[in-house]
Each structure stands twice: as structure tokens, then as C-alpha cells.
Amino acid sequence: MTKEITIGGKKYKFRSTAAIPRMYRIKFNRDIFVDMEKLQKDIEDGEKVQGGSSIPITSLEMFENIAYLMNKHGDPSQPDDVYEWLDQFDAFNIYEILPEILELWNLNNKGTSVSKKKDVG
Numbered sequence: 001m002t003k004e005i006t007i008g009g010k011k012y013k014f015r016s017t018a019a020i021p022r023m024y025r026i027k028f029n030r031d032i033f034v035d036m037e038k039l040q041k042d043i044e045d046g047e048k049v050q051g052g053s054s055i056p057i058t059s060l061e062m063f064e065n066i067a068y069l070m071n072k073h074g075d076p077s078q079p080d081d082v083y084e085w086l087d088q089f090d091a092f093n094i095y096e097i098l099p100e101i102l103e104l105w106n107l108n109n110k111g112t113s114v115s116k117k118k119d120v121g
Contacts, residue, residue, distance in 0.1 A: 001108045002074055005100050008093040014067070014101065015074030016108035023073065028065050035062045036105060043098075060095070067094065067101050 002015045024032040042059040055063075068082045079085045086094065 001104060003100065003104045005097050007089055007097055012071050013074035014070040014104055016070055016104045017073065020069060020073060020108075024066070024069055027069060030062075030065075032066065035066070036102075039063055039066075040102065043102075063098055063101065064094070066105070067097065070101060070104065 001017070002013060004011050005014055006012075021032045024030065024035075039055075039059045039062050042055050046055050064086060065082060068078075068085045071085070072078045072080075079088075
């Protein structure tokens, strides 16, 4: 699934496919499913406690890594380094896209929990 997201007035192509978990594991040596679950929980907890104004720094780093990888997957011309990628944005602008990245991830993974076994009964 591909989605064009505007950041700071410029359009960027983000892509989430079945390759993302493997790419994330290879690039960051982490499990994207675990990180996305933690990120979503931290966002929900932040909304309950502080009106959505604060997310732990570790979760922001996970978000940056996920956003970077989805953008790099959608547009291979993006920098190979996450720090170089982040340098093209104002800090405030990149965090505005968090809901869109989560939506893209959730839409792409909507059907992954459906069992492919057929009833033989």
C-alpha cells in the first residue's frame, strides 16, 4: 500500500508492504510489530495522561525509524541514512505525520491476522 504524505509543503511517497518487517529487522535489528505495538500504546497513554502532548523519546525514535523506512521503500532516492533523511525536515513537521504513518501501517496489516487455513470439516 502506498500513500503520499505532505510534510512541510512537500509531498513524500510512503509505502508499507510485507517487506517492511524484514527491512526493519535488517536495518534496525528490531521487530517492527513489537515496536508498533509499543508506539501505539505510548500514544494512547500520552493522550490519557497529558492530552496527547508527550510521547517517550524511545517511541519517537521508533516512529522516526518506521517513517524513514516506509518513505525509503516508497521512494528509493531518499537518503540511505535515517539522520540524513531527518535533516530535510523541521522537527515539528515530521511528527505531524504520525497518525498517517500509523494509518498506513494498520491498513496494510489489516488482513494479516486472518487465517488462511480452510475448513476441512
